[in-house]
Each structure stands twice: as C-alpha cells, then as structure tokens.
Amino acid sequence: MNSADVIVVGAGPTGLALAGELALAGVRVRLLERRREEPNITRAFALHARTLELLDARGLADEVLQHGVRVTSIAPVPGSTLDLTILDSRFPMIFIAPQSGTEKVLRAHAERLGVEIVPDTEVLGFRQDDDGVTVEIGGANPGTERARYLVGCDGAHSTVRRLAGIDFAGKQYQTHILLADVHLAEPPQEAMFARTGDDGAVIIVPFGDGWFRAIAWDRKRDRVPLSEPVTDDEMRDAFHRIAGGDLGMGEPRWTSRFLSERRQASRYRAGRVFLAGDAAHVHSPLGGQGMNTGIQDAMNLGWKLAAAVHGTAAPWLLDSYQAERHPVGEQVLRLTDAFNGMVLGRKRPRSLVQALAVRAILRFGRTRRMLAGRVSGIGVRYPARGAGAHRWAGRRMPDVGRLYEQLRDGRFVLVTREPLALGDTPGVTVVRREALPGPAMILVRPDGYVAWASDRMLTPAETTAAIAGRTGHLPRKVRR
Numbered sequence: 001m002n003s004a005d006v007i008v009v010g011a012g013p014t015g016l017a018l019a020g021e022l023a024l025a026g027v028r029v030r031l032l033e034r035r036r037e038e039p040n041i042t043r044a045f046a047l048h049a050r051t052l053e054l055l056d057a058r059g060l061a062d063e064v065l066q067h068g069v070r071v072t073s074i075a076p077v078p079g080s081t082l083d084l085t086i087l088d089s090r091f092p093m094i095f096i097a098p099q100s101g102t103e104k105v106l107r108a109h110a111e112r113l114g115v116e117i118v119p120d121t122e123v124l125g126f127r128q129d130d131d132g133v134t135v136e137i138g139g140a141n142p143g144t145e146r147a148r149y150l151v152g153c154d155g156a157h158s159t160v161r162r163l164a165g166i167d168f169a170g171k172q173y174q175t176h177i178l179l180a181d182v183h184l185a186e187p188p189q190e191a192m193f194a195r196t197g198d199d200g201a202v203i204i205v206p207f208g209d210g211w212f213r214a215i216a217w218d219r220k221r222d223r224v225p226l227s228e229p230v231t232d233d234e235m236r237d238a239f240h241r242i243a244g245g246d247l248g249m250g251e252p253r254w255t256s257r258f259l260s261e262r263r264q265a266s267r268y269r270a271g272r273v274f275l276a277g278d279a280a281h282v283h284s285p286l287g288g289q290g291m292n293t294g295i296q297d298a299m300n301l302g303w304k305l306a307a308a309v310h311g312t313a314a315p316w317l318l319d320s321y322q323a324e325r326h327p328v329g330e331q332v333l334r335l336t337d338a339f340n341g342m343v344l345g346r347k348r349p350r351s352l353v354q355a356l357a358v359r360a361i362l363r364f365g366r367t368r369r370m371l372a373g374r375v376s377g378i379g380v381r382y383p384a385r386g387a388g389a390h391r392w393a394g395r396r397m398p399d400v401g402r403l404y405e406q407l408r409d410g411r412f413v414l415v416t417r418e419p420l421a422l423g424d425t426p427g428v429t430v431v432r433r434e435a436l437p438g439p440a441m442i443l444v445r446p447d448g449y450v451a452w453a454s455d456r457m458l459t460p461a462e463t464t465a466a467i468a469g470r471t472g473h474l475p476r477k478v479r480r
Contacts, residue, residue, distance in 0.1 A: 003145035004030040004116075005309045007135055008153055009123050009160050011035070013044070013099060014277030014294035015153035016106035020058070021302025021446075023113035024410040027309050030145065031110070032121040032137070034154070043179065043256070044099040045205050045213055046288030049084070050377025052091035053399065054299050055105075057407040057448055061091070063105050068097030069208040071191045074375070086369055087378055090399055094376075096192075096205055099291060123159050126150060128272045148309055151274045151301070153294070156261065158279035164270040170263030170333075173284060175200055175344050176224065178216040179256040180235045185248025187212065195243035201343050202242045214249065215285075216242070217344050230255035260284050262337050264329050268322045276301055281329040284340035289332045292377055297325050303410060303446040316385070324382040335374060382449055390439065390453040397444045401433050404448065413444045414467070418457050428467060443467060 006022055008015045011033035019031045047055075047064065055061040071094045073083050085092045111117065120140040127134050133150040137143055152160025161168060184204070193204035200217040207213065216238040235255070236246040264281045268274060277294030301321050307313035373379025382394035397403065397415075406413045406429055413429045414422065417436045422428065428443070436442065439453035441463065452466055 002028075002132060002147050004028045004147045006030075006149045006151060006305060007032060007133070007145060007147040008151045010152065010154035010158075010277070010279070011103075011107070011117055011119075012153060012155065012277065012294070013102055013106060013291050014279075014298050015151075016103060016110050017295045018151060018153060018276060018298035018302050019115045019117075020106060020110040020113055021298060021410065022306055022309075023110060023115045024058070025303060025306030025310075027306045029110075029115045030147065031115055031117045032123065033117060033119050034122050034139070036120045043285070044102075044288070044291040045096055045207070046292070047095040047097065047102065048288070048292045048376045049087050049089045049091045049093065050380060050396070051292040051295050052095060053089060053378075053396075053404065054296065054448060056090065056399075057404045058109065058410070059405075059408050060105055060109055064097070064102055065095060067101055067208060068095050069191060069206045070095055074192060075194060082368065082372055082375070084372060084376065087372055087376055088398060089376070089378055094192075094288065096207065098207055102291065123154070123163070126160075126163060126273070133272050149272045149274065149305060151276060151305070152279045153275075153277045153298075155278045156263075156282045158275065160273065161265060161275055161279050164273045164275075166270055166275065167266040168263050169266060170261060170282075172259055172261045173340060173344075174222060174259075175217045175219055176221050176226070177258055177260060177285070178214075178218060178221065178230050178235055178238060179254075179258075180214045180230060180249075180252035181207075181211050181254045182214050182235075182252045183210060183250040184212050185250065186245075188247060193243075193247075196343055197242040199241050200238070202239050204247065211253070214239070214252075218242070224257070226257055226259065228257065230257050260340075262333055262340075264326075264333055268326055269318065274301060274305070274321065276325075280325075281333060283333045283336040285336075286339040286343060287336045287375060289336055293329065293332050296328070296377060296380070299447040300325050320385070327383075328380055331374070390450075390455075392439055392442060392450045392453040395450045397442065397448050397450050398437065400436060403431070403433065403444070406431050407444070407446060407448060410446045412446060412451065412467075414463070415442045415444060416440065416457065420457070420460065420463065422460050422463060 005028045008019050008031045011031050019029045022029045052061050055064055072085050073081050122138045124138045125136040132146055132148045134144055134146045152158045154160055188204055195202050200219045203215040205213040218238040236249050239246040261282050265275050268280050276297040304317050308318055384393035411427050415431055415433050415436055417440045422430050439455050440457045441454040442450055443452040445451045
C-alpha cells in the first residue's frame with residue numbers, strides 16, 4: 001500500500017510550496033526532511049514580483065508581506081538604476097525578508113491542508129516501476145515508503161538527483177562568499193547598499209527588524225578553508241577595503257562561508273521522479289533568484305502532478321514541466337552569471353563591456369521593461385503548445401480585477417468579456433471581466449499562465465471542446 005500519492009523530499013521553500021499545491025488538489029503528500037528542527041536563519045532573502053503574485057494566488061502574499069522591507073529600485077551594475085515600479089503588477093518591488101519567514105508561511109499553509117511533514121528522515125535509495133516508487137528511508141524511523149511519484153526538492157547536493165543518475169553540469173565560482181547577520185550602528189540610507197572594488201563586492205540587506213544581512217565577496221579570502229568560521233574582524237576588514245567602512249557592524253548572531261556554483265540538472269524528470277528548486281539548478285546569489293525560481297517550479301509542477309495522480313492528465317502534461325521550466329532555469333543561470341561577471345569578473349575589459357551594455361539597455365523604455373521582467377519573473381513566458389496556438393498562450397495572466405483571488409482553490413479559471421453559460425464543463429470557474437485586455441476569452445491555468453484564448457466569444461459547446469483540447473488537465477468537479 002502506498003504511504004502517499006507523492007513523496008516530496010526537502011522542506012525548504014520549494015518543497016513546502018509543492019506539498020501545499022498537491023494537497024490543495026486533494027493529493028496525499030508525505031514531506032520528508034533531513035533536518036530535525038526548523039532553522040531560524042537561512043541564506044535567501046529576496047522575493048520578486050512574480051513569486052509574490054503566485055503566493056497571492058493562494059492567499060499567502062499578505063501574510064508574507066507583514067514583516068520585511070520593500071525595495072522599489074535596484075542597481076543591476078554600479079552606476080545604474082532599474083525602477084521596479086514600471087512593472088505591471090500589484091507587487092512592483094523586491095521584498096526583503098529572511099527565508100525562514102517565507103518558509104513559516106508556506107509550512108503553515110501546507111499543514112492546514114493536511115500535509116504530513118516528517119523530520120529527521122533521509123532518503124537512502126529508491127526503485128521505481130510502472131506503478132510507483134519505493135523509497136528506502138533512514139533516520140529516526142528507518143524503513144521503506146511507497147508513492148506514485150517522488151520529487152526531489154532537497155537542495156544543491158540532492159540525494160534524489162544523484163540516485164536518479166541525472167547529471168548536474170556547470171562550474172564553481174572562485175570568490176568566497178562571506179555572510180553575517182549583524183546590527184549596524186550606522187545603517188546605510190539606501191534600502192539596498194552595495195559597493196564594488198578591486199577586492200570584490202559587499203552588500204547590506206535590511207530585514208526590517210533591526211538585523212541586517214552583510215554579504216561580502218572577498219578575493220583576498222579565497223584561500224581560507226570553507227570550514228573555517230567567519231570572524232567579526234574578517235567581515236569588518238572586507239567592508240573597510242571594499243566599501244570604505246563597516247557601518248558600525250556589531251557582533252554577528254550567525255555567519256557562513258561558501259562558494260556558489262552555476263549548475264543545472266540535464267533533465268528535471270526521470271520516469272516517476274522529478275526535481276525542483278536547488279536540486280534542479282543553482283547559481284550565483286547575485287540577483288536573488290534562487291528561492292523565487294524554486295517556488296515557481298513548484299507552482300508549475302504541482303497542478304500537473306495532481307492531474308496525473310487523479311488520472312486526468314493528458315499524456316503530454318507531465319513532460320511539459322521539463323519543456324517549460326528547464327529553459328527558465330537556463331535563463332536564470334545566464335542572467336545571474338552575467339551579474340556575477342559584471343560585479344566580480346576577473347577579466348575587467350569584458351566586465352566593463354557587459355556593464356556598459358546594461359546601462360544602454362536601461363536608457364530605453366522597452367528594453368528597461370524587458371530587463372525588469374526578467375529580473376522579477378514577470379516576463380517569464382512558456383512555449384505555446386500545438387499548431388494554431390493563440391498569441392497569448394503561455395503568457396503570464398495579468399491580475400485583471402483581482403482575478404488572482406479566483407485562483408485560490410487551485411483550479412482553472414475561464415475569464416470572459418461577455419456572459420457565458422458554460423454548462424457541465426469539469427473543473428472550470430467562469431468569471432466575467434468587461435475590461436479584459438486582448439482576447440475575448442482566456443483560460444487561466446492554476447499557476448496563473450494562459451492555457452488557451454480566443455479573440456471572439458465562442459458558444460458553450462465550442463468553448464468546452466477548446467478547453468478539453470488545450471488544458472491537458474480536466475478536473476473532476478464543476479465549479480460555477
């Protein structure tokens with residue numbers, strides 16, 4: 001007998017978000033976590049506009065936004081400014097808060113939906129067959145568990161990825177990253193303080209509760225063993241050399257030293273086993289993309305995996321996870337690698353050329369909006385499937401008239417400009433928006449992207465046939 005429909009490994013933001021999506025769709029989930037206790041401090045701190053929109057689609061954004069700092073402009077390269085208020089979103093900003101706060105909200109959401117989170121549990125091995133996956137478990141309660149599907153959200157050193165035999169190709173950056181959470185006697189005026197110099201770069205990130213995340217890429221400390229703790233003097237010295245002062249940095253409550261990498265899994269699926277989050281892609285922390293890309297992976301995979309569990313998925317639906325999210329991961333790696341090269345590149349002429357190119361992009365409205373869309377995730381678009389697909393297919397759906405509130409139950413939403421009595425079409429909520437931009441009818445997926453659209457109002461019979469052919473997922477109950 002199966003322990004669950006889906007076993008998710010890793011209770012970080014990606015695993016918690018995925019478990020919540022599956023449970024919302026009525027899927028039995030076991031969430032396995034190697035850690036015994038919840039960490040109160042973690043590395044990630046930025047939530048971008050698209051991630052906040054997706055959290056809003058599940059009623060979680062307002063809770064996440066209670067504690068943190070809103071940043072409405074950033075400097076992609078020194079001497080430049082990208083104004084995020086140009087984004088067509090309810091969240092035209094980067095929201096700065098510890099990852100632990102986001103995890104707390106996602107964990108509470110998953111637990112409300114009945115997800116069982118099992119700590120002190122480690123995956124030792126697995127085997128899959130035509131009907132499911134049998135997982136060998138170690139830790140507090142060793143044994144075996146079985147599920148229809150297994151998803152590895154277990155980080156950069158993913159056991160699931162290794163056991164699945166999936167390549168994780170890429171490179172390691174040379175410059176060590178030093179992290180410390182500190183109080184500052186002389187906090188900077190800027191919401192996001194950043195300085196660069198010949199020795200590297202430093203950033204100060206406010207958490208909004210009196211604590212600041214100090215980050216230093218220090219070339220002079222590249223030979224220090226990663227196992228050696230970061231000292232107070234070491235962090236202050238890095239800030240003095242690179243920024244001209246340490247801002248009155250106090251004794252840290254937490255420090256870490258690590259090397260970042262640029263790697264991506266060659267594939268996100270191996271039969272009944274999937275990868276998401278850092279298990280699928282890791283990159284430079286410059287740009288704050290990691291947690292965001294992982295949560296967006298989870299929102300893409302969740303409703304598709306639920307359809308497969310319920311037996312309502314078209315044959316191509318699970319494969320579309322790879323087709324849609326792998327290219328996004330590639331784009332994120334290219335973006336963060338470019339940022340890393342411009343800020344920390346050892347080939348100064350090349351870095352200068354890249355920086356000049358970014359400044360040129362920011363001079364023009366169209367290219368400025370394009371860059372804002374890439375950084376924020378608002379510009380993510382998935383490839384349209386099939387011949388004759390509408391030009392809106394695969395696009396992010398704007399939150400027209402608070403449309404995202406209609407996505408709270410995790411089902412498809414059909415938005416029409418004129419009234420429509422759809423009849424007995426499974427699993428689709430029909431809403432009317434007279435100010436609907438573009439097409440007269442738009443079918444929105446549970447993850448907020450357009451599945452299908454029509455420039456003219458169709459009859460109920462035509463609409464039902466179109467929905468059946470384009471969603472890849474026909475939920476079972478009728479919503480009116």
